[in-house]
Amino acid sequence: MTTFGEMGEDALIALFAPRLPSTDAEILGPGDDAAVLSVDGDLVVSTDVLVENRHFRLEWSTGADVGWRAAMQNLADIDAMGAVPTALEVTLCAPSSTPVEFVLGLADGLREACEPHGVGVVGGDLSGASEIVVAVTAMGETHGTEPITRADALAGDVVAVAGALGGAKAGYEQLSRGERVDAEAVDLFLRPQPRIGAGLEAALHGATAMMDLSDGLARDAARLARASGLTIAVDSATVPVHPAAQRTAEALGEPDSALAWALSGGEDHHMLATFPRASVVPEGWHIIGSAVDGPGTLLVDGETPADPGWDHFS
C-alpha cells in the first residue's frame, strides 16, 4: 500500500487531478496561480471543513465517502441560497502515512457528487499534516433570482422541508453502537443525499427564507426563526421521517427514536424553507408547520424542544 509520503506531491497530483470533475464555467482550470471562471449573475460562496475524528472516522468512511460528503454539504449551502453551484476549491491536508488509495478515493467521491450537477473542481491546495483535513469552498451563481437568506420569513408563511429526515442520524447510531441493522441508513450518514436543485426550485416558487439542515431540524429551524425574528411552529406529526430511520429504530427496539432523530439528527442536508402560502410549495416538499409572530424561537407541538440537536461527535 503506497502512502501519500512515499509518492510525493507531484506524482500524487498527477494521479489525483484527472479524476476531478470539470465545469463548463471554467475558463482556466488548475495548475496556474489561480483558476478563472465565468459567473452569470452574482457569486455565491461558502466553505465547510471536515476534520478526521471530528467529522468523519476512517474506520467508517472511505476516501470516496469523505469526498462525497465534503462536496455535498457545500453544494447544499449554495443550493440553500437558491443559487446554482458551479465549482469547488479543495484543500487536502494529510499525514504522509495516508494511503494513496484514500486520496484517489477522495477525488472519486468529489467527482461522483459534483458531476451530475455540472460542478467542477477548479483548484485547491495539498499539504502534509498530522491528521486529515478536507476544506472545500463552493462557488455558485444566482440565475435571475435574489439570494434566499434565513432572515426574510414572514408571519403567516408555511414551513416546509424538501426531503425525509433522520436517515443520517439513524446511520450514525448504528455505526456508533456497532450494530448494523439497516444499510440504507448507514449510507445516508456516510453519503448524505440532499436533492441539489430543490433550493433553486424553492426560490423560483417564491420561498421567503431558506437554509439546509446540517445540524438538525430543531437547531436549524430555531436559527431561521431567530434570523427572521419570528416563531416557527412545527407539528411533529407532519415531519417526514425517513423509512430507513424508522426501520433502524424498530430493529434497535426503540421505535420512538425515529421521530427524535428526524427532529434533532443532523447531516441530512435537506432544504428547509418558508413559503408565502401552501399552494406554492413545490412538489416533493413536505409542509411541517408555520411561521407566526413571536420571539424568534422554535416550537415543536407548542413546546420548546429539549434536544439542542446535532453536535457531531461530542
Add this chain to the structure above:
Amino acid sequence: MTTFGEMGEDALIALFAPRLPSTDAEILGPGDDAAVLSVDGDLVVSTDVLVENRHFRLEWSTGADVGWRAAMQNLADIDAMGAVPTALEVTLCAPSSTPVEFVLGLADGLREACEPHGVGVVGGDLSGASEIVVAVTAMGETHGTEPITRADALAGDVVAVAGALGGAKAGYEQLSRGERVDAEAVDLFLRPQPRIGAGLEAALHGATAMMDLSDGLARDAARLARASGLTIAVDSATVPVHPAAQRTAEALGEPDSALAWALSGGEDHHMLATFPRASVVPEGWHIIGSAVDGPGTLLVDGETPADPGWDHFS
C-alpha cells in the same frame, strides 16, 4: 489566558467576526448558508493552506503574522493573474488549547493585509483539530484584461521581477539558526510584502506571462519556462537582492549567501513576469533576463542552477 475550547465556537465567532475586513463587492456577508458577491468581469480564484509546524511555527509567528501571511500569499496569487482581489473565505482549524489571543490576532492580521486593498473576509468555517490549519480561498475579478497565465511567454520577451528578493529567506535563516541579526529580514519572512497591484500593472503594460514567487526564483522561473515551452535565461548580476538579505548575510559572516537567497529563497511573493520588450516594463520592476528558444528550462548565468529552491521546513 482563555483558550479556544473554554470560550466555545459562538462566543469566539462573536469576537472574531467584527475584526474582519469587509469589501464593497459584498452583497451578503457572513452568517448565512453562503455569502453573495458582485463580480465584475470573470472570477479568479485560488487557495493556499498554512499548517502549523510545516508553514509556520508558533514560537516564531503570532496569530497576526499567520493571518497576514495567509492573506498575502493568496492576494499575490490573484494579483499574479493580473486580476483584482476582492474577498477571502477563511477556514481555521485549531486545538481547544489554542489561546483566544491567537485567534483574534489571526483576524487582525487578515484585516491589516486586506484592508488597504479593499478585500473583505466574507465567510469561512471554524473547527477543532489537533494542530492549527489556516486555509484561505481568495477571489478576485478581471477588470477588462485577459488573465495572465504562466504559459504564454514568447521567445524574445524580457523577464522581470517586481521587488527585491531574498529577504524572507534571510529572515528564515536567522530564526532557524537562532541568531537575530536583522529585524527587517525577520519581518519580511513573518510578513511577506509583495506589492499587491504590481500584477495588474504588469497586465496593463502587456505582460505575456506571470506568476508570484512563492518557492523561490530558481524553482518558479523554471516552472514558468516549462509552462511556456521555452528557456528563461537569468543574469544573476541583475537580480535585485534585498538590502536586508545583504545585511543579514554580512552579519552572519557569509556575504555570498545574499545572492543565493535571492535566487533560491522562497516566500517573497513578488511578481515574476515576461514582457514583449524592455520599454514596456513598468516602473519599479527589475529586468533580470530574457526568454529564449529552448527546452523549457531555467539557466542562471548560462547554467542550470543546482539549488532546487525553497522547500518550507524540509
